[in-house]
Amino acid sequence: MTTYELEQLLLQQPVSLLHRLARGRISRHFRSGKRKLIDLLLHASEQNRPGLESDLIALIEEPTRRQPAAPAEKLPQAQAHPRTVGSPAAHRPHRIEDHGHHEPPVSLHDWLSGIGVPPPQPFVPDAWQVDALAQLAETDVVVSVPTGSGKTYVAIEATARAMRENRTVIYTSPLKALSNTKFTEFSRLFGPDQVGILTGDRRENAQAALLIMTTEILRNLLYDAAGGEIDVRLDTLGLVIMDESQYLADPERGVVWEETLIFCPSQARLLLLSASIGNPQDIADWLTAIRPTPCSLIRHTKRSVPLRAGYLHPNEKLTPLFRTAGIPYGQPHLLHPEAKRLFAEYEEETGPSRSR
């Protein structure tokens, strides 16, 4: 559509529709009259023309679509016997609302398929997990792999190995809740006498071979050690695991991670685990520069657990967020028609005119 055609189409619309189109695009749009609103929308369309056109057409067609649209299912029923979201429109291969998309939007059933507990099968470590453990025998290691890849396996195997060599292990996490979870998990794995926890709230089995603590507590231990009060645990320290190490970049708390890494005893191996470090090579290079041991990077970006994006309306209606089962990054115009309908419904219910 040319800019002229878009302008003509906008001019034909009621101002209420233009306001809905402006939501999220233009701040304080409700102060503008129709002509001003169209100018602002045309200006905003320079950022994402296909998105604006697609939303406009969806809004124009909405009254005709609302009538026949099947309501989105509530979660439990959806899993028991899901139906196609947005049917019957979704079944028609080429309606105008597809707006250039020949594929019908993904159905709720297809979008939910495959979720659940997989059948049991023998555990085979992934190549990157084997590689990380092999590298850790020689160097410090930064692991930067997606969420759900299995970083805990590397932490557990590395811990078991250090403990076999009578070295103590410190596992740090940024959150007390995560520390508590890991304490329970590792106590089950290694035996309760082998595992201790030190957080602001809890101090149990503080002389154990594997100590779980928040990063702040480890930093304070290292401060004490630097001041001459050497803690016995640090003498035998063989491995420091820093889970969620992307906190190094946190504007408030990052300094704690930085100081911990700088003060970490040179005889201990470092294992940094993260799903979301943007520049892991820089971190590995920095650690190589400041520590006597070089640091290797284990990195990959392939997700073993694919992401699905959905929209759960406060009234418990669930729908895929996008037309596709996967997430079409950078293509917000591919929003699922049912998600758009629910958004609009929610905005109508909660918008400024209602709250006045």
Ligand SMILES: Nc1ncnc2c1ncn2[C@@H]1O[C@H](COP(=O)(O)OP(=O)(O)OP(=O)(O)O)[C@@H](O)[C@H]1O
């Ligand atoms: N090699 C493997 N093959 C199959 N499943 C695995 C493998 N390694 C780990 N898993 C399983 O993958 C799941 C996620 O693992 P884990 O919690 O360690 O992920 P993570 O990388 O720490 O994720 P997060 O970034 O969310 O902390 C667990 O259920 C774990 O048992």
Ligand SMILES: [Mg+2]
């Ligand atoms: Mg993890």
